[in-house]
Amino acid sequence: MQFHTWEPAYEAILRDFGYDRDGDEAARDELAALVSDFDVSRLDATGETVAVVGAAPALPDDLDAVADADRVFAASTAADVLRERGLAVDVHVTDLDKNPETSRELAREGTPVAAHAHGDNRDLVAEWVPKLDGANVLGTTQARPVDGVRNFGGFTDGDRAAFLADAVGAERLRFAGWDFDDAPDDAKRRKLRWAARLLTWLEDRRDERYPILDGHRDLDWLP
Ligand SMILES: Nc1ncnc2c1ncn2[C@@H]1O[C@H](COP(=O)(O)OP(=O)(O)OP(=O)(O)O)[C@@H](O)[C@H]1O
Numbered sequence: 001m002q003f004h005t006w007e008p009a010y011e012a013i014l015r016d017f018g019y020d021r022d023g024d025e026a027a028r029d030e031l032a033a034l035v036s037d038f039d040v041s042r043l044d045a046t047g048e049t050v051a052v053v054g055a056a057p058a059l060p061d062d063l064d065a066v067a068d069a070d071r072v073f074a075a076s077t078a079a080d081v082l083r084e085r086g087l088a089v090d091v092h093v094t095d096l097d098k099n100p101e102t103s104r105e106l107a108r109e110g111t112p113v114a115a116h117a118h119g120d121n122r123d124l125v126a127e128w129v130p131k132l133d134g135a136n137v138l139g140t141t142q143a144r145p146v147d148g149v150r151n152f153g154g155f156t157d158g159d160r161a162a163f164l165a166d167a168v169g170a171e172r173l174r175f176a177g178w179d180f181d182d183a184p185d186d187a188k189r190r191k192l193r194w195a196a197r198l199l200t201w202l203e204d205r206r207d208e209r210y211p212i213l214d215g216h217r218d219l220d221w222l223p
């Protein structure tokens, strides 16, 4: 997704949460100093079904879509649930705030880690990105992309995984581990609300219907 297409969504998110754009840009620049260019063609999913795996509490009972998929893009702690059950992770999408040791292990094994920098995880980026095998790190930002730091669209780890799958040519997206009604607190609920909005936008752009969005579709925020 071109940044000018993403930017209205980004600005709506900045407004809603009161995030500081300068903070996101500073985080992006710090990440850019730590990563090298990642060859995104390594993730090519043309013609494939990608499972976009979120970390809803019911994920362990929702693994059929994962087993059926050609590739698995796992968000944050969803990667741990999959690995505990012997299921492969093809990309780990994370802002490093929950399971950075898993990111380190995956990158060491050769699995790409899409590591995201924003204004509220700069300390984590500084601490953990240098510990990851740099050959397997794809730096991402929600601000304007620079150098090796890319913006495929998306906000939470899970919806960023979906936008990444879209960007690398996935023919079909399947969702596992998503539940917009099962958030532990209000902050998470608000973030999931944006995840639902952004996925509604994605399904609209791709002319698809994702059952996880039933009862949660929202395009009213689009300028
Ligand atoms: N009920 C849910 N609770 C938590 N995450 C969910 C849920 N449903 C879907 N997800 C998706 O799973 C992703 C991973 O969840 P997890 O709680 O491990 O991550 P997180 O590191 O707190 O995510 P983020 O930093 O993006 O908020 C979320 O980013 C979200 O997109």
Ligand SMILES: Nc1nc2c(c(=O)[nH]1)N=C(CO)CN2
Binding pocket: 019, 020, 024, 095, 118, 119, 120, 142, 155, 156, 157, 191
């Ligand atoms: N500035 C900022 N950006 C974010 C944040 C956050 O807490 N602050 N959280 C995210 C997903 O949890 C994604 N992006």
